[in-house]
Amino acid sequence: MKLACVIHRFGADIAGGSEGHCRAVAQHLAETHDVTVLTSCAHDHVTWDNHFPPGESMDGRLRIRRFPAVRRRDLARFRDISRRVFSGRSSNGEQEEWFRENGPLTPALVDEIRARGHGYDRILFWSYRYFPTYFGLPLVADRAILVPTAEEDPLIRAAALEAFFQLPAGYLFLTPEEADLVAERAPVRAPASVIGCGIDPAEGVRLPSSAGGADKTLAAVGIADPFVLYLGRVDPNKGCESLLRYFTRYVAGRTRHPAPGTEHPALSTQHSAPSTQHSAPSTQHSAPSTQHALQLVLAGPVNMPIPDHPSIRTLGFVDEATREALLSRARVLLMPSPYESLSMVVLEAWNRGVPVLVNARCAVLRGQVRRADGGLHYRTGAEFAAGLDYLLDHPDEARTLGAQGRAYVEHEYRWPTVMAKIEDVLARVAPAE
Amino acid sequence: MSIRVDEVMDGIETSVRDELRRRLVARGGPAEFRDAELFARVHEVLARAADRRDLDALLLPELLADEEAWKPAVDLRLSSHRPIVGPLIVFVKRRLVLPLVRWLFEFTEENFRRQDYVNRVVMACLEELAIDNARLRRELEGRRGP
Numbered sequence: 001m002k003l004a005c006v007i008h009r010f011g012a013d014i015a016g017g018s019e020g021h022c023r024a025v026a027q028h029l030a031e032t033h034d035v036t037v038l039t040s041c042a043h044d045h046v047t048w049d050n051h052f053p054p055g056e057s058m059d060g061r062l063r064i065r066r067f068p069a070v071r072r073r074d075l076a077r078f079r080d081i082s083r084r085v086f087s088g089r090s091s092n093g094e095q096e097e098w099f100r101e102n103g104p105l106t107p108a109l110v111d112e113i114r115a116r117g118h119g120y121d122r123i124l125f126w127s128y129r130y131f132p133t134y135f136g137l138p139l140v141a142d143r144a145i146l147v148p149t150a151e152e153d154p155l156i157r158a159a160a161l162e163a164f165f166q167l168p169a170g171y172l173f174l175t176p177e178e179a180d181l182v183a184e185r186a187p188v189r190a191p192a193s194v195i196g197c198g199i200d201p202a203e204g205v206r207l208p209s210s211a212g213g214a215d216k217t218l219a220a221v222g223i224a225d226p227f228v229l230y231l232g233r234v235d236p237n238k239g240c241e242s243l244l245r246y247f248t249r250y251v252a253g254r255t256r257h258p259a260p261g262t263e264h265p266a267l268s269t270q271h272s273a274p275s276t277q278h279s280a281p282s283t284q285h286s287a288p289s290t291q292h293a294l295q296l297v298l299a300g301p302v303n304m305p306i307p308d309h310p311s312i313r314t315l316g317f318v319d320e321a322t323r324e325a326l327l328s329r330a331r332v333l334l335m336p337s338p339y340e341s342l343s344m345v346v347l348e349a350w351n352r353g354v355p356v357l358v359n360a361r362c363a364v365l366r367g368q369v370r371r372a373d374g375g376l377h378y379r380t381g382a383e384f385a386a387g388l389d390y391l392l393d394h395p396d397e398a399r400t401l402g403a404q405g406r407a408y409v410e411h412e413y414r415w416p417t418v419m420a421k422i423e424d425v426l427a428r429v430a431p432a433e
Numbered sequence: 434m435s436i437r438v439d440e441v442m443d444g445i446e447t448s449v450r451d452e453l454r455r456r457l458v459a460r461g462g463p464a465e466f467r468d469a470e471l472f473a474r475v476h477e478v479l480a481r482a483a484d485r486r487d488l489d490a491l492l493l494p495e496l497l498a499d500e501e502a503w504k505p506a507v508d509l510r511l512s513s514h515r516p517i518v519g520p521l522i523v524f525v526k527r528r529l530v531l532p533l534v535r536w537l538f539e540f541t542e543e544n545f546r547r548q549d550y551v552n553r554v555v556m557a558c559l560e561e562l563a564i565d566n567a568r569l570r571r572e573l574e575g576r577r578g579p
Contacts, residue, residue, distance in 0.1 A: 076532070083542070084510075088489055157489060361484070373438045379484070382449045390445060400436050 001121040001426065002034045006113070006137075008104055008130035010039040010064060011052065017344060018127045018149045021174075021197050023059075025124075025147075028198065028419050030061035036120075038112060040104040040132070041066045048073050048104035067109035077101055086154035095160040099134040106132055114139045122426055124172070128164065129155060138167055143431035145170035150181050151339040152363060162186050170429040172422060174342035177364040191428035197344060198415035202328075202351040217325040221315060226392070227295040228357075229330035231323070231345050232337075234314070235303040239336030239359055244307060246336075246384040247296045251311045253385055254294075294392070296334070299326055328352050331398070332375075332391045340364045347413055350374050350405030355398045357387050374405025450476055478565060482557035492563075493556045505545040505552070 007022040014020070022037075029035050037059075043051035048069045057064045078101045084090045085098045109132050117123060117140035125133040127149045137144045146168035150156055165186035173179040173194045182188060218224070228247075234240050298306065299315045299322070306314050318326065327333070333349035335358040343365055346356050356375035358365035360383075369375045376387040391398045411417075454472045457463075466472045497503055511526045513519035531538070 076535075087506075152486060363486070370438050373436060376438065376442060376445065379480075380449070382453065383445060386445045386449050390441065397436055397441075400434060401438070404435065 002119070003029055003036070003426075004117070004120045004123040005029075005035060005037045005126070006109075006123060006132050007037065007039050007126045008132055009042045009045060009048075010037050010059075010066075011043060012059070014043065017342070018147070020344070021147070021149070021342075022124075022126045024198060025418075025422065026062055027060060028415060029422070035061070036063045036065060038065050038067070038109055038132070040106045040109065041068045042104050046073065046075070065112070067106045067112065069104040069106050071105055073103050073105075074101065085158060088154070088157065090158070092160050095158045098155075098158070099129070099131060099160075102129060103131050110136045110139070118143070121431070122170075122429060125168075128161070134164065138164075141167040142169055143429065144168045145172060145425060145429060147172045147174075148178065148182055149174065149341045150178050151341050152181060153339045156181060156185065169431065170425045172425060175364050175367060177367045178341045181363075191425050193421040193425050195418050195421045196342060196413050197347065198418040199344075199347050199351055199409060199413045200415070201410075202348075215325050215329050217321050218329060221318075221322060223295065223297055223313060223315075223326070225329060226331050227297045227313075227329075228332045228334055228388070228392075229326050229349075230296065230298050230300070230334045230336070231326065231348075232300045233303060234298050234300050234306070237337075237339070239338050240298075240304060242359075242381075243334060243336035244296075244312065246378075246381045247312070247334075248307065248309055249381055250385045250388060251294070251309075294331075297326060297330070299323065327354065330354050332357050332388065335359065335365055337365070338362050343368065346374075346405075347409055350402065350409045353399065353402040353406045355391055355401040355405065357384070357391060372405045372408035373401065374408060375401050478561050479558055482561045483554055485554075485557045488550075488553040488557060491553065491556050492560055494553075503552075505549045 005022055005026045007019060009019055010023060011019075012023070014023075026035050026037055040048065041050040041052045041054050042048040049072055050068045052066050054066050054068045057066070081094065081098050081101050084094050090098075113123070113132075113136040117136075120140075120143065122143050122145055123137075123140050124145045124147060125137045126147045127133055128137075128146065129149075133146070137146060144167065148165075148171070155161075162185055165182055165188070168190055170190050171179070171182070171188055171192035173182070173192065174196055176194050179188070179192065179194055215225075230240070230243060232238060293311060295311050295313050297313045297315060299318045301317050302314060306312060315322070327348055330349070331354075333346065333354050333356045335343055335346055335356055337343070338359055338361050340362050341364060343358070346358065346365065346368055349356050350372060356369060358369050358375065358377050360366045360377035360379045366377050369377050376391065378384040378387050391401070450473065451469065453476075454466055454469060458466050466475075494503075511523050511531070513522040513526075515522060
């Protein structure tokens with residue numbers, strides 16, 4: 001088939017969930033189809049400044065066609081229109097203006113879809129919230145397959161989306177919760193599938209007897225076992241403010257309630273505590289004993305103030321080797337985000353046998369964890385502390401949860417499984433001739 | 434050995450809830466909270482309201498006369514009632530005054546947003562209680578017979 005993939009920005013070094021998803025899927029589609037990516041020249045998702053040259057280039061088998069944004073995003077204007085739209089009292093015209101202001105404002109890309117879109121057999125659009133998808137998809141609705149990457153944020157309740165979500169000829173969802181969210185706004189009658197995202201098997205998978213341990217890469221950046229990990233953009237919108245509050249309270253709680261008979265009780269965890277019963281954890285923190293204090297490691301670009309605290313280490317953006325070592329050696333991966341359509345980093349942790357502790361207020365994360373039996377979830381600071389206690393103080397159970405997460409990834413998220421689902425939707429979508 | 438997350442979470446949630454109950458009783462909370470089973474039911478109703486995703490779909494706000502009269506306005510609409518110089522005044526407000534006081538606006542906006550959230554959760558709690566009350570009344574009337 002001749003396919004097009006429409007995405008707001010595209011590039012190997014672009015860190016973004018939907019952008020990474022698009023690139024990975026497009027590369028796999030290009031193994032058997034003729035694939036063109038239609039995108040902007042932007043690299044920065046805040047300003048949409050034109051960074052890449054417009055025109056055609058190649059990325060492996062992918063043909064990339066870039067179109068310039070006609071202006072930068074006006075942040076003050078975007079904030080103002082966002083306030084109106086998110087307050088739930090906006091007109092359809094204001095909602096349309098929101099999609100324009102959100103950008104990247106690339107009318108030439110939309111013109112290209114209008115002029116030549118019907119020359120493609122199918123066109124896949126990523127993320128309904130951006131200008132190219134919102135204004136481009138209606139022009140080729142009979143062959144459009146939407147990957148909405150919808151989250152439970154205020155935008156999903158915009159009235160304009162009721163009509164928009166009825167347009168696509170097919171849907172690819174990342175999770176069942178995302179599919180439900182879209183179906184709440186408009187009944188999805190088109191061919192659809194929950195595909196998630198493909199993930200290759202990791203090397204260095206944690207074996208049942210190898211929790212924590214020393215690592216040269218981590219030693220070089222001053223990180224020692226035991227540590228818990230947050231990996232991603234450190235941002236209030238990702239739930240990091242509450243994560244830091246909960247963690248500092250947790251650490252203070254462990255200091256106030258040391259386990260009896262432990263030499264270094266505060267903030268530390270035991271290396272082995274055989275326990276095969278799923279005992280309810282005490283909310284009085286207990287049981288630790290080891291040489292090192294527990295640390296929270298934040299790895300990713302930082303967009304907010306981080307408290308100066310001895311148990312919090314901020315690494316900023318890390319290279320691939322450090323990222324890999326962090327993911328492989330973490331005791332627990334923490335995911336506090338209230339809005340997710342699919343957490344790739346949770347899948348990556350499970351791919352390495354690491355259990356996760358996620359924000360239960362995000363239906364997607366709670367659903368992922370419950371389906372995989374791969375970790376725990378929390379709603380409040382007290383549940384966060386009790387969940388973290390359980391995972392740190394019951395290492396055998398924690399490793400079992402991590403292993404169950406890995407089995408789930410193996411079953412659901414390997415590329416052959418994901419691509420079979422995509423091919424099925426491609427085949428079932430029947431454009432008007 | 435396999436582990437069911439739901440079973441572990443049941444244990445954690447029960448443990449956290451018991452600890453919370455003990456703390457509230459110790460701090461002079463309602464005597465009814467000494468009854469663990471009753472507390473669990475109260476907790477369930479309030480947690481259900483706090484967890485509701487559809488805080489924009491509540492009955493009580495629909496029954497209030499006018500949304501403008503009770504809802505904290507988190508969006509700022511700049512306007513002027515003056516017929517000729519109005520657009521100029523709006524321009525000055527938007528382009529000169531607003532940038533100067535934006536920090537204050539954003540501080541208050543965040544607090545209004547929190548207040549709006551709490552208002553809606555409280556309304557959701559009332560709705561949950563009203564639903565429970567209506568259901569119980571209907572059951573009671575059914576038992577009494579016609």
